[in-house]
Amino acid sequence: MTRRCELTGKLPMSGQLRSHAENSTKRVFRPNLVNVTLTSEALDRSVKVRVSAHGLRSVEHNGGLDAYLLKASLDQLSPRLQKLKRDLVKSKAAAAA
Numbered sequence: 001m002t003r004r005c006e007l008t009g010k011l012p013m014s015g016q017l018r019s020h021a022e023n024s025t026k027r028v029f030r031p032n033l034v035n036v037t038l039t040s041e042a043l044d045r046s047v048k049v050r051v052s053a054h055g056l057r058s059v060e061h062n063g064g065l066d067a068y069l070l071k072a073s074l075d076q077l078s079p080r081l082q083k084l085k086r087d088l089v090k091s092k093a094a095a096a097a
Helices: 053-062 065-071 079-096
Strands: 013-018 024-029 033-040 045-052
Touching: 033 053, 033 065, 045 053, 045 079, 053 065, 065 079
Parallel strands: none
Antiparallel strands: 013 024, 033 045
């Protein structure tokens, strides 16, 4: 399983450690991933996701999982969350009609 945030699509980045003598060695900057259960109020369902701490803050900032998914583009979401977003849009359209 790749170390990828399911909400934001953050991946590990590579870089270098630099010593005082300017010796360089390769290193990996990994995202801070946490296993979280988020709740969708519109679908009345909870979802377990692997999210970066930055992604979790973004969800809280936008006002919950539903609001974040409606704003997010499909290409950055994981396939599970893409399906959840499609279900959310369908339920919003059914509620409006």
